[in-house]
Amino acid sequence: MHTDAQVITLSQWLSPGYPVGAFAYSHGLEALVETGAVTDADSLQDWLIDVLRYGAGLSDALFLLAAYHADAQDVGGVDALCRAFAPSKERLQETDLQGAAFCVVTAAVWAQQIAGLTYPVAVGRAASLEGLPPALTTRLYLQAFASNLVAAAQRLLPIGQTEGQRLIHGLARLVSEITDQALNGSLDDLSGTAFLADIASMKHETQYSRIFRT
Template sequence: MATATDILTLTQWFSPAYPVGAFAYSHGLEWAIDAGEVATAAQTHAWIEDVLRHGAGWNDGLFLAAAYHAEQDGLAEIDATSRAFAASSERLKETRLQGAAFCDVTAKVWATDLAQLTYPVAVGRAARLEGLPLDLTTQFYLMAFVSNLAAVAMRLVPLGQTDGQRLIRDLTPLCTEIAEQTCEGSLDALTSTAFLGDIAAMKHETQYSRIFRT
């Protein structure tokens, strides 16, 4: 059972104040908005839900859990697979740079032995080393992902603050569901059919005017 310290530690790790630079990435959503694919609250909800169920949300849950269960000598293969599942150079940059930032600050603050890992693998390993509950860690990770994408939409669609918060609330049960389904961490369950999200990330690489790094 999670303790108050566990919950507060995860709150700190996934706070906007934790210096992983998540605010700088849109995961391709900026291009989708610019192209008119996402223009309403309902379309934003559908886009983020699909990415969670069928794209990076699902896979990151599996990578996080696999890293949590793995011993040190198994991390390199998990991390290499995580990199291979990044469908574009910007998506690779997103997970690589956030992971490096997470490893750097977490190692310094918690004296934790973390290498340069992709973001979900780094979080899974850190949670294992700190004895944090896997299911709760995954829920926090996915909620932070949803919140970041909702913040992108609030700025660019634009969505109002109320609609943005309603969207986060409505997607919370899905974060819990994915956390429960991925807790065994079997990479045999890796899949990705969020094709438009992948294409959006590729298109973003050559987008003329943009705010976000991905």
């Protein structure tokens, strides 16, 4: 059972106001909009589902939980694998810089010994140090991930606030399913088959006009 204090802590860590710079990253979505692969709410929903189920959604959940359960001396190995699993320079930059920012703020406010970790590993390690529930941590992490991508899409596509919230609401069941899958899995279950999303993150590196870092 989780407590109100635990929910409040996770809500703070994973809110848009936590200074990790998540607003600057589109996870390759900007390149897909540029090529016309994602054009509206329906195609955005399809992309989000694939990224969550077959891409960084599931893999980040597995890394988060591995870091949560790892001993202090083993967290570095989980982090190294997370870095190696990034399919492109920009995706590595995305998880590296957000994780570093998360570590700086969380170490300062919660007096944790945490630094220089990729984003899901940092969240998992911090949640473990604070004794936060792993299932709730993972669900809220994935919801925040999806919410940030929807927010990025609203800057790139004619998608309004109501439609954006409808999309996030519609992903709730999938977020729970991925969380349960990750809770019952391990790093041996790592896979990444969202190939077009990975290629989009590579193409974004050389895109001429862009507003996002990835």
